[in-house]
Structures are given as C-alpha cells and as structure tokens.
Amino acid sequence: MTSNNKTIARAWWWKALAIAMLIYTFIMGFLGTVPAMPIINESIRNLYFHVTMWMGMITLMFINVIYSIKYLRSGKLYDDLVGEESARMAMVFAGAGLVTGMIWANFTWGAPWVNDPQLNGTAATMLIYAAYFILRNAITDEIKRARIGSVYGIFAFVMMFVFIMIIPKMNDSLHPGKGGNPGFNKYDLDSNMRMVFYPAVIGWTLLGVWMMSLRVRLRKIEEKIHNA
Amino acid sequence: MKLGTQVLTLIKLEAKLEWKNRQAITSLLVYSLASIYISYLSFRQVLDPVTWNALFWIIMLFAGTNAIAKSFLQESKGLQFFYYSMLPPQAVILSKIFYNILLLSILGGINFFIYSMIFQSPVQNNEQYLIGLVLGSIGLSSTLTLVAGIVSKANNNAALVAILGFPLLFPLLLIIMRFTGNAVSGYSWAINQSWCGLLLLLNGIIIILSYLLFPYLWKE
Numbered sequence: 255m256t257s258n259n260k261t262i263a264r265a266w267w268w269k270a271l272a273i274a275m276l277i278y279t280f281i282m283g284f285l286g287t288v289p290a291m292p293i294i295n296e297s298i299r300n301l302y303f304h305v306t307m308w309m310g311m312i313t314l315m316f317i318n319v320i321y322s323i324k325y326l327r328s329g330k331l332y333d334d335l336v337g338e339e340s341a342r343m344a345m346v347f348a349g350a351g352l353v354t355g356m357i358w359a360n361f362t363w364g365a366p367w368v369n370d371p372q373l374n375g376t377a378a379t380m381l382i383y384a385a386y387f388i389l390r391n392a393i394t395d396e397i398k399r400a401r402i403g404s405v406y407g408i409f410a411f412v413m414m415f416v417f418i419m420i421i422p423k424m425n426d427s428l429h430p431g432k433g434g435n436p437g438f439n440k441y442d443l444d445s446n447m448r449m450v451f452y453p454a455v456i457g458w459t460l461l462g463v464w465m466m467s468l469r470v471r472l473r474k475i476e477e478k479i480h481n482a
Numbered sequence: 483m484k485l486g487t488q489v490l491t492l493i494k495l496e497a498k499l500e501w502k503n504r505q506a507i508t509s510l511l512v513y514s515l516a517s518i519y520i521s522y523l524s525f526r527q528v529l530d531p532v533t534w535n536a537l538f539w540i541i542m543l544f545a546g547t548n549a550i551a552k553s554f555l556q557e558s559k560g561l562q563f564f565y566y567s568m569l570p571p572q573a574v575i576l577s578k579i580f581y582n583i584l585l586l587s588i589l590g591g592i593n594f595f596i597y598s599m600i601f602q603s604p605v606q607n608n609e610q611y612l613i614g615l616v617l618g619s620i621g622l623s624s625t626l627t628l629v630a631g632i633v634s635k636a637n638n639n640a641a642l643v644a645i646l647g648f649p650l651l652f653p654l655l656l657i658i659m660r661f662t663g664n665a666v667s668g669y670s671w672a673i674n675q676s677w678c679g680l681l682l683l684l685n686g687i688i689i690i691l692s693y694l695l696f697p698y699l700w701k702e
Contacts, residue, residue, distance in 0.1 A: 326698050374652075378649055378652045381648075381649040382649040382650065385645050385646045385649055388642070388645055388646075389632070389636060389642065389646055392636045392637045392639065392642060393636050393637065398635065401698055401699070402632055402635050402636055402699060404698070405632060405695045405698050405699055406632055406646065408691070408695060409628060409650065409691055409692075409695060410649075410650060412687060412691060413625075413649075413650045413652075413653060413688075416653045416684060416687070417652055417653040417656075
C-alpha cells in the first residue's frame with residue numbers, strides 16, 4: 255500500500271496537471287469575463303483564489319485524518335509523517351484563505367473581520383492545528399509522538415468537522431448561498447466562472463498535495479542524513 | 483456487562499479516594515467561588531441576559547478545565563500500571579468520564595445556585611437551564627477527560643490541557659450557550675428541542691470517540 259502511494263506521489267502527470275490548471279486559472283482568472291456586479295465589482299475574481307484555498311484545506315485535512323487512522327492501524331511512521339505534513343499544509347492553506355478572505359471582506363462587507371461562521375470555523379481550525387503541533391513538539395519520543403498526535407488529530411478533525419459543517423447551517427452567514435443570501439450560481443448566469451472555478455479547485459488542491467509530498471520526501475532525506 | 487461492573491467499581495474507587503482526600507474537592511469549590519466573586523467585583527451587575535449566560539459558561543469552562551486536568555495527573559505510575567495490567571482501557575476511560583460528569587454536574591449545580599444569587603438570575607425556565615447544565619457538563623467532562631489522557635501521556639503539563647482542549651470545545655460551547663440562552667429567554671420546549679438533540683448527538687460522538695481512541699493512548 256505504502257509503495258503504491260509512493261509511486262503515485264512520484265508520478266509526473268498530476269503535477270503537470272496542477273501546473274496546467276493553475277496557469278489556466280491565472281490567465282482566465284485575471285483576463286476572463288466576469289459578470290459586472292454592484293459592490294462586488296471585479297473582486298469577484300477572488301472566487302478563484304479564496305474559495306479554492308478552503309477546498310485545498312479541507313482536502314489536506316481529510317488526508318491528515320486518513321493517515322492518522324492508517325498510522326494507528328499500521329504503526330508505520332511513514333503514515334504519521336504524511337499526516338503531520340498534510341496538517342502543516344492545511345495550516346498554510348487556512349492562512350492563505352483567511353488573508354484572501356479578509357482582503358475581499360474589507361472591500362465587500364466593509365470590515366476585514368466579521369462574526370461569520372466561516373471565519374470562526376477557519377480561526378478554530380488554525381487554533382486546533384496549532385495545538386496539534388504544540389502537542390507534537392512536547393513529546394520527544396518518535397513513536398509516542400506519532401501515536402498521541404494521531405489520536406488528537408482524529409478527535410480534533412471530528413470536532414472541527416462539527417464546527418465548520420453543522421454550526422454555519424444553524425447561524426446566519428454573510429457568505430453567498432447561506433443564511434438566505436443568493437449563491438454564486440445566481441451571479442454567474444452564463445456559467446463562465448464555473449469554467450475557471452472548477453479547474454482552479456483542482457489545480458490548487460493538487461498543488462497542496464504536491465507541496466505536502468515534497469515536504470514528506472524532504473523529511474525522509476533529513477532523517478537519513480541524521481541517522482547516517 | 484463485565485465492562486459495566488468494572489466501570490462502576492472504578493467510579494466508586496475514584497469517589498472514595500476523592501472523599502478520603504477532600505482537599506481537591508475543596509480547592510475546586512474555592513476556585514469557582516473565587517471566579518464568581520472576581521466576576522462580581524468586576525461586573526457588579528449583569529443586566530444583559532446573553533452576557534449573564536456567557537459569563538456563567540466561561541466560569542464553568544475554567545472550573546471544568548481545572549477539575550478535570552488533574553484526573554490522570556494525580557495517579558502514581560504504580561497505580562496506572564496496576565490499572566493497565568488489570569483492566570481494559572475502555573473501562574478506565576469510561577469510569578473517568580462518568581466520574582467527571584458527576585463531579586462537574588454537582589459543581590455546576592453549586593455554581594449555578596451561587597451565581598444566580600450573586601447576579602440576579604434572568605432565567606425564566608429553570609428546569610430547561612438545569613438540563614442544559616447537565617448536558618454541558620457531559621460534553622465538557624468527556625472532551626476534557628480525553629484531552630487530560632492525551633496530556634498525561636505527553637509531558638504531564640496541566641497548561642497543555644487548556645491549549646488542546648479549548649479549541650475542541652468551541653462547537654460544544656456554542657451549542658450549549660444557544661440552548662441555555664433559549665432557556666434564559668423562556669422559549670418553549672418545542673423551539674429548544676432541536677438544540678437539545680444536537681447536544682445529545684455531540685455528546686454521544688465525543689464519548690464514542692473517547693472509547694475508540696483511548697486504547698491507543700493507553701498502550702505503552
């Protein structure tokens with residue numbers, strides 16, 4: 255199983271796909287036609303860069319929890335390494351999503367930080383993963399760190415899932431498509447934006463996974479040097 | 483059935499040990515009383531029901547963290563080894579969780595009584611509020627017990643319980659504040675029952691997760 259994953263991680267085709275999708279995203283994202291809207295104006299282009307961060311973060315968090323479970327079942331440190339690095343990359347994506355969202359919110363909602371379930375969810379996610387890394391750093395023994403980190407990672411993922419998926423449905427939100435706001439499909443009548451948005455999601459997510467796999471390989475090399 | 487009797491025996495043992503050395507319980511009570519009194523000195527009076535409710539749950543959060551953080555720390559290595567060799571880990575975590583639920587519910591009841599006296603209580607539906615108190619204590623205790631278990635295997639630093647536990651408690655605290663907030667406003671049961679159901683669901687998820695994950699912490 256592990257060797258199979260490594261083969262996929264080393265394959266070139268999905269990295270090429272990520273680059274192609276991102277080049278397409280940047281060209282069409284900045285030059286493509288977008289519907290002219292009051293208030294949102296051209297900032298609607300942020301859809302390709304802000305919402306996609308969120309999708310990338312969720313994907314990486316899923317990888318984290320899957321590999322945490324895999325570690326607890328198999329006891330292979332490689333699985334824990336993938337879990338840890340995907341959590342780190344999820345933090346990067348959460349930060350990027352937060353910054354792009356704050357810039358966008360400042361122009362459209364009039365303030366960089368509003369009491370919105372999505373914002374609270376991202377803040378909670380970042381706090382939880384910060385705690386995850388604090389916990390990991392507090393333990394010196396490698397195997398113990400992997401086991402305890404995995405346990406906390408699984409528990410934290412479920413709590414966070416409850417927080418970001420269920421709570422927003424029960425509160426009002428400023429985000430499109432929630433709390434009685436029209437969704438983005440209302441804005442995008444000719445589906446021009448969809449043709450950029452979906453490739454952008456795929457491109458950014460693959461980029462996140464690629465960065466994560468590079469970090470994993472780097473860590474393995476460091477380990478080899480350290481042990482030599 | 484066997485698990486049930488083991489859990490019951492452990493809870494009784496825990497209660498006996500706690501009663502033998504009342505210092506821990508007394509210090510908990512003093513801690514919450516002092517928190518309430520500090521709030522009184524700084525707020526004087528709380529007119530807004532939302533603030534009243536939020537302040538109460540913040541006091542409960544800190545009291546609960548303080549109470550539960552030590553639940554694995556006070557045991558000697560020898561006793562832990564004895565448990566480890568004699569009992570399944572599920573019995574250990576369930577007994578700790580249920581004992582802490584009992585402890586926190588009682589502590590919460592006392593806190594609620596004193597808090598309502600010191601700050602005039604705006605609660606219109608006391609039964610609903612007390613149900614919320616018990617449900618909130620279940621959620622707080624089960625989450626913090628697992629976190630205390632995690633920390634006991636990490637480096638036994640009690641401050642780590644707060645760092646690890648608080649972000650995990652966000653969903654629970656939001657739901658519990660909404661539920662008890664509705665009780666304060668005196669909403670009917672029909673409006674509030676969906677929040678109650680959500681709380682029960684969340685508590686169930688937390689306890690099941692603790693049950694499943696704790697054995698991985700326990701083996702050394």
